[in-house]
Amino acid sequence: MRRTAALLLRHGGGGGGIxxxxxxxxxxxxxxxxxxxxxxxxxxVSDAVxxxxxxxxxxxxxxxxxxxxxxxxxxxxxxxxxxRDSSH
Amino acid sequence: xxxxxxxxxxxxxxxxxxxxxxxxLLPAQHFSSAAAADGLDGGDGGGRVKIFDRDxxxxxxxxxAWAMRETDALADAVADxxxxxxxxxxxxxxxxxxxxxxxxxxxxxxxxxxxxxxxxMMDMSAEMVKKWRELDNAAGDGLxxxxxxxxxxxxxxxxxxxxxxxxxxxxxxxxxxPGAMIQCRLALKPDGLFLASILGGDTLKELRIACxxxxxxxxxxxxxxxxxxxxxxxxxxxLSRAGFALPGVDVDRYTVKYNSALEIVEHLRAMGETxxxxxxxxxxxxxxxxATAAIYQSMFGLEDGTIxxxxxxxxxxxxxxxxxxxxxxxxxxxTVSFSDIRKQFxxxxx
Numbered sequence: 001m002r003r004t005a006a007l008l009l010r011h012g013g014g015g016g017g018i019x020x021x022x023x024x025x026x027x028x029x030x031x032x033x034x035x036x037x038x039x040x041x042x043x044x045v046s047d048a049v050x051x052x053x054x055x056x057x058x059x060x061x062x063x064x065x066x067x068x069x070x071x072x073x074x075x076x077x078x079x080x081x082x083x084r085d086s087s088h
Numbered sequence: 089x090x091x092x093x094x095x096x097x098x099x100x101x102x103x104x105x106x107x108x109x110x111x112x113l114l115p116a117q118h119f120s121s122a123a124a125a126d127g128l129d130g131g132d133g134g135g136r137v138k139i140f141d142r143d144x145x146x147x148x149x150x151x152x153a154w155a156m157r158e159t160d161a162l163a164d165a166v167a168d169x170x171x172x173x174x175x176x177x178x179x180x181x182x183x184x185x186x187x188x189x190x191x192x193x194x195x196x197x198x199x200x201x202x203x204x205x206x207x208x209m210m211d212m213s214a215e216m217v218k219k220w221r222e223l224d225n226a227a228g229d230g231l232x233x234x235x236x237x238x239x240x241x242x243x244x245x246x247x248x249x250x251x252x253x254x255x256x257x258x259x260x261x262x263x264x265x266p267g268a269m270i271q272c273r274l275a276l277k278p279d280g281l282f283l284a285s286i287l288g289g290d291t292l293k294e295l296r297i298a299c300x301x302x303x304x305x306x307x308x309x310x311x312x313x314x315x316x317x318x319x320x321x322x323x324x325x326x327l328s329r330a331g332f333a334l335p336g337v338d339v340d341r342y343t344v345k346y347n348s349a350l351e352i353v354e355h356l357r358a359m360g361e362t363x364x365x366x367x368x369x370x371x372x373x374x375x376x377x378x379a380t381a382a383i384y385q386s387m388f389g390l391e392d393g394t395i396x397x398x399x400x401x402x403x404x405x406x407x408x409x410x411x412x413x414x415x416x417x418x419x420x421x422x423t424v425s426f427s428d429i430r431k432q433f434x435x436x437x438x
Binding site: 019030060062064065 | 143183206208212214217218221232234235236237238239242243244245246247249250274
């Protein structure tokens with residue numbers, strides 16, 4: 001029981017699925033740019049390349065193979081005015 | 089010209105031959121050009137050499153997560169030796185990153201060494217990371233731990249965020265070892281420490297010999313059964329190539345005794361250290377395997393019936409450069425002549 005409670009607490013901690021301390025240290029493995037936590041899908045999104053990395057069981061999976069291409073990346077990068085995104 | 093054309097024709101033949109032999113083993117794009125046949129990945133790898141099948145290694149480690157024993161004497165000895173180096177430093181390392189390999193042993197044996205407050209553990213295999221989390225929950229010594237599934241070749245760690253990066257018996261499976269070490273250096277804060285242990289070239293030399301003889305004898309040829317491993321002289325070059333300051337390399341040799349040759353293979357499986365070469369042969373014939381075991385036993389077996397296996401471990405130490413570190417002075421900047429020094433102190437030596 002106690003372990004379940006601890007797990008729940010950990011899941012409910014800051015930064016959504018993962019703790020804030022961990023989220024602060026992670027970057028995109030391909031571009032080394034910061035990651036954004038997406039609450040809707042519960043995944044970490046690298047905006048620079050439009051790839052989302054899943055968080056499985058509270059452990060972020062940042063293998064390039066596990067990343068999924070975001071379908072709405074094209075239109076999203078159109079909205080954003082940052083020069084890095086428009087180059088893609 | 090004629091000889092050039094002949095060589096080209098031979099190469100095409102070789103290419104076809106290889107293509108047939110390994111068709112079921114490798115994706116088609118690996119043979120899209122002559123350069124690809126030489127082991128260069130022309131696709132997304134950016135022209136880097138692919139020696140190890142990292143996906144297979146990931147599955148090996150998944151299997152190792154449930155096959156591994158509670159404690160492994162070899163992994164514990166190496167992890168303990170690695171952690172011992174932290175006590176030689178006056179510096180404390182509040183945030184530490186521990187990469188793949190035997191990180192579970194490192195976690196268990198830290199015991200407050202190096203002033204580590206926050207430990208991040210990363211591995212390719214999700215199963216292995218889950219296993220570590222279970223062990224960590226059971227340990228309960230108040231160390232703040234985080235877990236990531238990630239690839240050493242694509243390190244997902246922010247630049248200048250760690251005081252210490254450790255890797256215990258993991259980096260010898262990376263295709264791009266210098267690249268992985270450069271990424272480790274970048275993840276370190278200035279004056280941060282990189283500590284790694286990798287298996288060296290003398291590792292399992294007995295098994296290497298037994299495999300070769302058995303395959304020659306039974307199949308009339310050999311296929312790669314063992315990884316190419318770094319030599320000691322390579323380790324120093326690797327550290328300086330990755331840009332570490334004050335590089336240090338030392339070697340240790342462990343001999344593990346087993347009751348039979350089959351136990352070696354079992355142990356290697358439990359450590360996730362089985363063959364993951366791209367050019368491996370997918371078949372191991374039963375009689376070749378038995379011949380290997382018999383040759384191992386007869387060539388290297390000890391009097392008491394056990395058989396030894398050598399593990400050579402190379403320990404690498406490097407620091408991220410910082411202005412406080414000692415450096416050699418510039419050439420020609422000396423203010424005292426060597427002959428004066430000799431006049432001053434020479435009498436002691438004579």
